[in-house]
Amino acid sequence: MKKRRAYRSVLLTTVSAMALLVFCAEVGSQTAAANKKSETATGNVEKGKELYTSYGCYECHGRQAQGSRTSGPRLAPNPIPLSALTTYVREPRGQMPPYTSKVVSDADLADIYAFLKSIPQPPSVKDIPLLQ
Amino acid sequence: MSRSKKESVNRRDFLRGSAAGVAALAAAVTPVGAQDSGKSAAGTPPPMSKRAETGEPMAEVLTTDRPGADFMVDVIKSLGIEYVAANPGSSYRGLHESVINYGGNKNPEFITCCHEESAVGMAHGYSKIEGKPMGVFLHGTVGLQHASMAIYNAFCDRVPIYMTMGNMVDATLRRPGPEWDHSVQDAAELVRDFVKWDDLPASLPHYAESAVRAYKIAMTPPLEPVLLVVDSELQEKGAAENTDLRVPRLTLAKPPQGDTGSVAEAARLLVAAENPVIIADRAARTPAGVSLLIELAETLQAPVIDQGGRMNFPSRHPLNQSAQATSLIAGADVILGLEVGDFWGTVNSFREQLVRSSEPLVNPNAKLISITANDLYLKSNYQDFQRYTEVDLAMAADAEATLPSLIEAVKRGITGDRRGVFEQRGKEFAAARQNALEQARREATYAWDASPISTARMCAEIWGQIKGKDWSLVTETVPWISNWPLRLWSFDKHYQFIGGAGGHGIGYAAPAALGAALANRKHGRLTVAIQCDGDLMYAPGILWTSAHHRIPLLSIMHNNRGWHQELMHVQRMADRHNRGITRATIGTTITGPGIDYAKLAQSMGVYAEGPITNPNDLGPAIRRAIEVVEKGEPALVDVVTQPR
Numbered sequence: 001m002k003k004r005r006a007y008r009s010v011l012l013t014t015v016s017a018m019a020l021l022v023f024c025a026e027v028g029s030q031t032a033a034a035n036k037k038s039e040t041a042t043g044n045v046e047k048g049k050e051l052y053t054s055y056g057c058y059e060c061h062g063r064q065a066q067g068s069r070t071s072g073p074r075l076a077p078n079p080i081p082l083s084a085l086t087t088y089v090r091e092p093r094g095q096m097p098p099y100t101s102k103v104v105s106d107a108d109l110a111d112i113y114a115f116l117k118s119i120p121q122p123p124s125v126k127d128i129p130l131l132q
Numbered sequence: 133m134s135r136s137k138k139e140s141v142n143r144r145d146f147l148r149g150s151a152a153g154v155a156a157l158a159a160a161v162t163p164v165g166a167q168d169s170g171k172s173a174a175g176t177p178p179p180m181s182k183r184a185e186t187g188e189p190m191a192e193v194l195t196t197d198r199p200g201a202d203f204m205v206d207v208i209k210s211l212g213i214e215y216v217a218a219n220p221g222s223s224y225r226g227l228h229e230s231v232i233n234y235g236g237n238k239n240p241e242f243i244t245c246c247h248e249e250s251a252v253g254m255a256h257g258y259s260k261i262e263g264k265p266m267g268v269f270l271h272g273t274v275g276l277q278h279a280s281m282a283i284y285n286a287f288c289d290r291v292p293i294y295m296t297m298g299n300m301v302d303a304t305l306r307r308p309g310p311e312w313d314h315s316v317q318d319a320a321e322l323v324r325d326f327v328k329w330d331d332l333p334a335s336l337p338h339y340a341e342s343a344v345r346a347y348k349i350a351m352t353p354p355l356e357p358v359l360l361v362v363d364s365e366l367q368e369k370g371a372a373e374n375t376d377l378r379v380p381r382l383t384l385a386k387p388p389q390g391d392t393g394s395v396a397e398a399a400r401l402l403v404a405a406e407n408p409v410i411i412a413d414r415a416a417r418t419p420a421g422v423s424l425l426i427e428l429a430e431t432l433q434a435p436v437i438d439q440g441g442r443m444n445f446p447s448r449h450p451l452n453q454s455a456q457a458t459s460l461i462a463g464a465d466v467i468l469g470l471e472v473g474d475f476w477g478t479v480n481s482f483r484e485q486l487v488r489s490s491e492p493l494v495n496p497n498a499k500l501i502s503i504t505a506n507d508l509y510l511k512s513n514y515q516d517f518q519r520y521t522e523v524d525l526a527m528a529a530d531a532e533a534t535l536p537s538l539i540e541a542v543k544r545g546i547t548g549d550r551r552g553v554f555e556q557r558g559k560e561f562a563a564a565r566q567n568a569l570e571q572a573r574r575e576a577t578y579a580w581d582a583s584p585i586s587t588a589r590m591c592a593e594i595w596g597q598i599k600g601k602d603w604s605l606v607t608e609t610v611p612w613i614s615n616w617p618l619r620l621w622s623f624d625k626h627y628q629f630i631g632g633a634g635g636h637g638i639g640y641a642a643p644a645a646l647g648a649a650l651a652n653r654k655h656g657r658l659t660v661a662i663q664c665d666g667d668l669m670y671a672p673g674i675l676w677t678s679a680h681h682r683i684p685l686l687s688i689m690h691n692n693r694g695w696h697q698e699l700m701h702v703q704r705m706a707d708r709h710n711r712g713i714t715r716a717t718i719g720t721t722i723t724g725p726g727i728d729y730a731k732l733a734q735s736m737g738v739y740a741e742g743p744i745t746n747p748n749d750l751g752p753a754i755r756r757a758i759e760v761v762e763k764g765e766p767a768l769v770d771v772v773t774q775p776r
Contacts, residue, residue, distance in 0.1 A: 054714045056703045059696070059775055066578035066586060068776035069619075070611035071700065074578060095484060097707035104713070122577035130592040131573045131620075 043107075048115030051108050055099070065116055072096065076119035085113060196370035200336050201230035203371050204296075204362065207343045209239055210379045213267045213294060215258070215650065217243040217251035219278075221271020223298025223314050226367030228269065240267050243650070243681055245643075246673025248275045252282035252357075253643025254650065254677075255293045257606060259286075260442070260630040261651035263418055265294040265350055272299045272314035272364075280323055281637045286357045287326035288516040289441075289634025290414055290471075290505075292350035293357040300364040301332070319361040325513045328356030336366065336374050344380045352385040353505040353530040355417070390503055390527035390534040398468065398501045398525055399541030403550055405466035405499075408434040411478060414441035415470035415531045419626040422446070424535035425470070431542050433558035435460055440610060440618065441473060443629035448569065448622045450562035455572070455619065462493055469502045469523075470531035476519035486708055503527040503534050516635060572619035584772045585747045587690065591616035593750045594660065594688055597758055603658045606648035607641045608632030611697070612664050613690055614776050627657065638695070639670030642687075646678050649685035649766075658761060663687045663768075665722060665729065666695040672732060678766035679737030686761045688754065689729050689770040691743065694721035696775045729770040742770025 052058060052065075060072030067074030079085065086109055089099045104112075125131050204227055208216075220228060231242055245251040248270055255266035270276050276297055286293050300306045300315045320330035329349045333339035339362065346358040371377065390398070402408050410429055416422045425445050429436045435453035437460065438445045445452050453460055461467065461479060469475050479500065482490040494500070500523040507528035510517055527534060546554075576588035591613060604627045609615045623629050630648060633640035645661035652659045668674075668689070678685055699720035706713045717723075726743075733740035739760040741753045750771060757767035 056699075056706075056713060056716055059700050059703055059716075062579060062586070062774050062776065063584065064579035064582045064586075064774075066582075066588075066774075067575075068587075068611075068614040070614050071776045074575070092485075097704040098485075099707055099713070100710055102710045103707070122580055125570075125573045125577055128577060128580065128592075130596045131576055 043110035043112070043114030045111075045114045045118045048111035048113065048118075051104075052112050052115050055104060055108070055112075057112065060096075065119055076116040077121050079113065079116040082110065082113045085109065196372070198371045199226055199230060199368055200339075200371045200374075201226040201367040202234045203336050203374070203377050204339060204343070204367065205230045205235040207340050207379050208267065209235065211294070211344070211347050211382060213240045213265065214262075215243050216240045216267035216269050216296075217245050217254045217647070218269035219245050219248050219251060219271070219275065221269070221275045221298060221314070222311070223272035223275075223300060223364050224269050224296065224362065224367065225298070226364065227296065227298065227362065230367075243677065245677050247671040248278035249282045249639055250643040250671045250674045250677065252279045252286065252293060252295070253640055253671075253674075254647030255295075256282065256286045256289065256291050256634075256640065257630065257644030257647030257649075258651045259291050259293060259355075259647075260289075260644075261604070261606070261627055261648045265292040265347065266647065266651075268293060268295045270295055270297040272297065272319065273316050274314060276319065276322055276359075281635075281639065282643070283323050283357050283359075284326045284514070285633045285635040285637045285640050287328075287514075287635070288473075289631065290354045290356065291634065292355040294347060294350060295327075295357060295359045297359060297361050298364050298367070299332075299361050302363075302365060305365060320359050323359065325511055326357070327359045328354075328509070330359040330361065332361040332363070333366070334363075336371055336377055339366065340377070341380055344382050347382060348384055353387045353417070353533070354509050356509075387530035387533035388505065388508065388528070389537060390529040392537070394525060394527050395534065395537050396541050398503075398527070399538060399545050401466045401499050401501065401525070402432055402434070402468060403542055403545040405434075405464075406553075407460075407464050408432060408466040408468065409437060409460050409464040410434050410468045410470065411437045411439060411461075411472055412441075412444035412470045412531075413439040413472040413474075414631065416442045416444045416626060417530070417532050421532040421535070422626050424532065424539065428535060428539050428542065430558075431539060431546070431554075433554035433561070435561050437461070438618075439472065439478070440608070440615075440629070441471065441631045443623055443626050443631075444470075446622070446624040447618050448565070448624070450558065450565045452565060453561060453568075455568035456564065458493065462495070464494065464498050466499045467494065467501065469500065469504070470535075471504045471506070472502065473506070473516075474518040475500070475502060475521040475523070479521070484704075499524045501525040501527075503529055503531040503538075505530045569619075572616075576616070576620060579774065581747060582774065583745045583747065584692070584774050585745070585750060586774045587613040587776060588616050588620075589747050590688065590690070590750065590771055590773060591620055591662070593747070593754060594662070595621050596751060597754045598658060598660060601658045601758075602656065603660055604628055604630075604648065604652050605660050605662070606630050606645045606652075607661045607663060609662070611776065613662055617662070627652065627655075638664075638667050641667040642674045643671065645687070646674055646683055646685055646766075649678075649683050650681070653684060658758065659685050661685060661687045663689050665689060665691045665693065665727065668729070669722065669727070673736075675733050675738050675766070675768070676736040682764055683766060684761045684764050685766045686754075686757055687733075687766070687768040689742065689768065690773050691727075691729060691770055692773050692775050693723050693726055694775075696720075699775075729768065733768040733770075738766045738768055740768040740770065742768075743772050744770060745772045 061067055061075050065075035251268045255268050258266040270279055299319045300311055306312050331342040333342045346360055350358040429451045436445045436451050437457045438454050479494045480490050481493050502523045579586040580589055609617045649659035702720055703716040706716050730740035730742040744750055753769050757769050760767040
């Protein structure tokens, strides 16, 4: 059998990325109070890295959370606050599929967040000759 | 010309003789007792047996020096077809033999493929580089069945392919067994929904007319595949009885242009617009299309969104604003769509959750103008025509052919004050384009040193090796590799990009890339394919074809170990259904074992390196592979990559 891919899905992923970026900014401003609490949450980096892979986050956002124009936005470094991330993951307004607490607990999300926070800054463009 | 005795024995006579021979052999081994049964012709030996005993010469003629297929080759040569790609099949054996012997295996040259899907895929890629069809020969029934997905891709991609299929029409002449399985009452029916035209010629003169007609139809926008079903008898029997055979003259139809009134109205709207946007998908059929689109955009200083169905517009041109497509479309007051395959999806947003929803992306007062040959040609069954789009002005015409008159009309309509507005607009877009390039470079730094290797790093490494050469990228970049080449590289020639599969049928990229490389070979271009692993595994025998025919192609494997688009789809279902979110890899990944693509390629005679997991090893490997390709051979570098 020959597979035929829905053209729509290609477009959707692109739109999804843009929608998520916009939405994350929106959520970030709306949940300032919750953020204060979330920013104190702690998680396990190693476990978070494992969950990031096993739960399929990497599929759209890349294994280093670098994002893709055609599947999902960059998540790290400098991730949005945990509370904003949690809000979006539970009830995404864009194309991202919902991850309810039934399948990803708050503790799991905290671990994933810890992993995202651990991702270092990339090298500068000026230090990469191939990008000049 | 009178029919010679040598050619006077037809296939029916041959088969009758063969049957008699078989009967004679059977008689020879018949038990003695059976001869007494009275069932055999009493005491009368079969004719062949008698001849064999007496040495009497046979009356039948068993050869012909001028089969019908020779004339078919004459016709094919007249059309300028350089290659026919095929997997051998007995239903077209006459044509096969005539191409390689009578035709000298040159124009067309027989390109041996390991699968019919590969043959059609090669023709697909070839056509988008060369601007004309490549031939494909297909075996009766099973060959066309193998080819069907690739034909559908070409149909959706508006690409002409010239296909000829064998079929034994006369049931009384078919050999018992396989020839029946490979014969069919209405051969083209299987693909009639996605070829533009087909025919089953009943004679050689009929073949000649239909062959030329098929070429003309294929090359008239919208360009599409065509299929001729050629009776095996017509190929193999002598052609000498046809005293009036001639090759009809080919005159291609001029592409349809938009009517004068509509062109004038479109020009008026574009000149008056404050925020016009030009969207190009399969707009540039030829290199001239790129030049014309540049002229239109620069005349208006209007932004161009290149959707990448073809290389429509230079990637670093100041007016190439593809990176900010969504915001430009949302703010536009006039949108000109040139051969846009999915206009509705372009001007609407669509959300795919449990309940699917959509909303307009454009300003309700925006004027939408469409120029597309798709309005001239639709079929009902397959749904590649996308959702109906409400536009204000629709020209059922070829966009490239319409651009000259549209440009002239725009120039006539520009007043001094509008020119000033345009100039200011152009300056702003130039700055935005530079910002987009810098943004792309910054985004490429993320995961720069990661393993698996990021697609940004892979594309930057390739660019670093090819940017000083005359290169041609012949695989699509969206969605598989996050569109990095079109964001980071400088494309300014038509042959530097050829779009994608059309129908999103996986298995297109590897053969299409090789077909494109075949077309590029005589131009001395370095052909580059960023080859997805899942795509290659549909028909990896294409690697052997590349080595056998010494087609220089640099394949860089985007080896993310899966059919990743499908992995994301299954993940989406698992999320939506609140279960099993750790098992989406089942059925969607190519692991356990991972495939060693370098060894696979080497086994078929292709130079190969990999798997490469350290990004610092990538540049040197690509450089070594290019050295091989520049000597005229294919080469493959297996890169273990991030998903997208």
